[in-house]
Amino acid sequence: MKKLLSFVGLLALGSAAWWLFQTHLSAPHAAAADVSQKNAVPILAASVERQDTPAVISAIGTAQAYNSVTVRTRVDGQLDKVAFVEGQEVHRGDLLAQLDSRPFEAQLRSALAQKDRDAAQLANVERDLARFSDLAHRGAIPAQTLDTTRAQVDQLKATVEMDQAQIENARIALGYTTIRAPLDGRTGARLVDAGNMVHATDSNGLVLITQVHPITVSFSLPQDELPALLASQRKAALQVTALSRDASQQLGQGVISLIDNQIDSTTGTIHCKATFDNATNLLWPGQFVVLHVVLDMHRDALTVPATAVQLGTDGTYVFIVTSKGTADLRHVEVAFTEANRSVIARGVSQGERVVTEGQYHLEPGTPVRIIDRPPSLK
Structure with missing residues (x-):
């Protein structure tokens, strides 16, 4: 029994010594790890x-109307009616304004009456020509009388043709009293109110219509980018993204539609245009935008x-x-x-x-x- 107790005591003493030894060795390493972690x-x-x-070139551009037309009257007259609302979307052929048409209707009736009168004279001289031709064949009248009558017929035919041209011109002038939209677009501010006299020589016109579907954005790139630009365009249409000025909002996706045929020697840049369908109307003429032109995609x-x-x-x-x-x-x-x-x-x-x-x-x-x-x- 005493031997067993002695053995257990020795075992306990050895375990304690081993624990003290391990603690003594690992303490510096743990301390070093703590210092390393603390200094990280x-x-x-x-x-x-x-x-x-994507490989992208950035630029600043200005949105421009794809087409813009200042609508002007082509005849002088009083503006009876303005048929559009400012800022309205209009389509080609829509009524925009109506001038007083009565003076032009009177001109048309006058031209028609003039033609009827000259046509009646022509018919009478043609009958004389038929009679004189028979008489001259029998030697009853001088040949000069027949020649004179034939010349009168030709003259009156030309007069009737001129009358017809006057009628067509009067009809055209009458048509100009109805002013219609020349293209699809959006109207701007009304420049003349109903009741005013308008003239074909007026510089301001009646209204400005801008086409914004599609719309273009004009911008310039450094001339050093031109080789890469042309190389990418030969592969496929160059995609362009339009962003707001702070680049926080995407305004549309489009393609480059123009790379100008010469470099601006004063600025060392090449002028370009991009076309956008602008279905959401986020692009507006005169707007400054940030453009990202995608030259290539790195896979x-x-x-x-x-x-x-x-x-x-x-x-x-x-x-x-x-x-x-x-x-x-x-x-x-x-x-x-x-x-x-x-x-x-x-x-x-x-x-x-x-x-x-x-x-x-x-x-x-x-x-x-x-x-x-x-x-x-x-």
Whole structure:
């Protein structure tokens, strides 16, 4: 029994000694780990991803009406009626205004009566010509009388034809008293009120109509972009996105419809136009917009948040979070940046984590700690 108790005591003494030994060895390592974690720089990080990314050129443009017409009267007269509402959508042929037509109706009746009179004279002279022709054949009248009568017939025929032209001109003038929309579009402010006299020589006109379906946006690009622009246009129609001035709202999708045939030598830019169907009426003539012209689509490209890319004396670089929880500086080649993401041509691999905030407190080998909120670094 005494031997058994002695054995148990020795076993307990050995366990206690072993615990003291392990505690003595692990304490410095734990302390070091605590110090390392305490000194780690808080950062935000994101993964390197593969995604389809468009290569885009940005520009500032001005929306313009696809067509615009200042509606003017083509005859002088009193404006009897204005048939449109300001700001109204109108279609080609819709009634816009009506002038007093009575003077023009009277001119038409006068032209018709003039033709009837001259036609009656022509008929009478033609009968004389028939009689004189028979008499001249028998030698009963001089040949000169027959020639004179034949000349009168020709003259009256020309007069009747001139009367017909006068009738057609009067009908056209009468038609001009009814003013119709020359195209589909939207009316602007009314420039003349009913009751006023209007003239064909008036400079202001009656109303301005602008066609906004479709609508164009005029813009300029640096001449250095022209080769890429033309190369992409040969492949397919160049897609354009119109955004609000602060780029917070998309206003429409369209295509480039014009690349001008010469470069502006004073500015070194090339003038372009894009056409939008504008079904939602978000584009308006005179509006300033931001344009994104898609030159090409990079399929399955390696991308990182644009904030991860830094510029140093040796070029662009990013900080990679290593498996050991430290930062590693990696030089990269950036193809382009679009929509807050940078396409990396060389330097990173898919799945690696890059530092997006907190880089200014890092150097190669610095311990880092990834957090879920922006670090308040000082």
